[in-house]
Amino acid sequence: MPDSKEKLSYVTLVLHWLIASIIIILLIVEMDYPILHKSLGLLIIIPVIVRIYWRSKNGYLPKANFINKNNSYKAIKFELLLAKVSHWFLIIGSLSLPLSGILISIYGGYGLSLFGLELLAPNQDRTGSLIIPLNQDISILAQDIHSIISNMLIIILALHIAGALKHHFIYKDKTLYRMLGIKK
Ligand code: HEM
Ligand code: HEM
Numbered sequence: 766m767p768d769s770k771e772k773l774s775y776v777t778l779v780l781h782w783l784i785a786s787i788i789i790i791l792l793i794v795e796m797d798y799p800i801l802h803k804s805l806g807l808l809i810i811i812p813v814i815v816r817i818y819w820r821s822k823n824g825y826l827p828k829a830n831f832i833n834k835n836n837s838y839k840a841i842k843f844e845l846l847l848a849k850v851s852h853w854f855l856i857i858g859s860l861s862l863p864l865s866g867i868l869i870s871i872y873g874g875y876g877l878s879l880f881g882l883e884l885l886a887p888n889q890d891r892t893g894s895l896i897i898p899l900n901q902d903i904s905i906l907a908q909d910i911h912s913i914i915s916n917m918l919i920i921i922l923a924l925h926i927a928g929a930l931k932h933h934f935i936y937k938d939k940t941l942y943r944m945l946g947i948k949k
Contacts, residue, residue: 770827771943777826778946780816784809784859791862792919803870804880806863813859820856825849829932829940848928851921858918865914868907874898 766774787809796802828845870877874888874896888897898904932940942949 767823768826770829771939772948773826773943773946774823775946776819777823778944780812780819781944783812784816788859788862788918788922792915792922800878800880803866803878806866807877807879809859810863813856813863817856817860825852829938829943844928847924851925851928854921855918855925858914858921861914862911862918865907865911869904869911872898872900872904872907874904 766772768774768777787805791802791806794802867877871885876883876887877885888899889895890897929941929944932938933942939949
């Protein structure tokens with residue numbers, strides 16, 4: 766079933782809330798739990814790619830019944846554009862964060878693992894006690910990119926949540942209910 770004005774498909778709902786909860790957890794815990802961070806950060810790539818495929822196949826979300834008598838047409842157009850740009854940033858951010866994270870780990874010599882399952886061995890010295898970076902410059906560049914994108918994502922996410930709340934409490938339309946899968 767495709768997304769419609771009244772109802773979003775289960776695929777859209779599950780992908781949105783699955784990806785949103787993982788991203789919010791990772792933005793909050795950062796590297797307090799490195800195994801959790803890197804493993805969830807790697808796994809998220811699967812639903813993110815499915816979402817990109819799903820959106821490219823089904824197009825942009827149709828607007829929920831969005832009637833706003835107080836705003837001018839220009840203001841509404843601006844908000845719709847802002848929503849579109851921020852949705853794209855959220856999608857691109859949720860792909861480029863895992864990719865830059867992978868580069869930090871690989872080029873830093875740490876290898877890759879998924880909840881303890883080794884996918885790529887770390888680059889250690891003969892004694893096995895020292896991690897040797899494969900390329901320190903690339904690893905540091907990836908760290909900077911990871912940090913800049915995650916900080917930008919926090920700002921856009923705050924805007925995104927504010928937008929959802931504005932629809933709900935000010936415009937009093939179905940945008941938030943529709944994304945929560947609630948039919949009102
Ligand atoms: C508490 C947190 C969140 C709330 C309340 C929320 C709410 C919403 C709502 C109401 C929509 C529908 C917009 C419309 O109808 O035009 C939406 C869409 C969207 N949200 Fe969120 N969101 C949250 C977190 C996130 C996070 C963390 C991401 C990061 C990836 C995200 C990415 C998106 C994207 C890309 C869309 C466009 C539709 C889609 O492709 O699923 N959201 N969100
Ligand atoms: C959507 C997925 C991800 C999110 C939201 C995320 C978020 C973050 C955040 C907020 C930080 C702190 C940045 C800062 O200090 O300014 C961070 C650091 C870090 N992340 Fe991620 N991350 C993700 C995926 C990954 C993956 C897949 C890996 C590796 C396999 C990874 C490895 C790291 C490392 C090594 C750091 C520390 C970098 C440093 O020392 O500056 N991340 N991440």
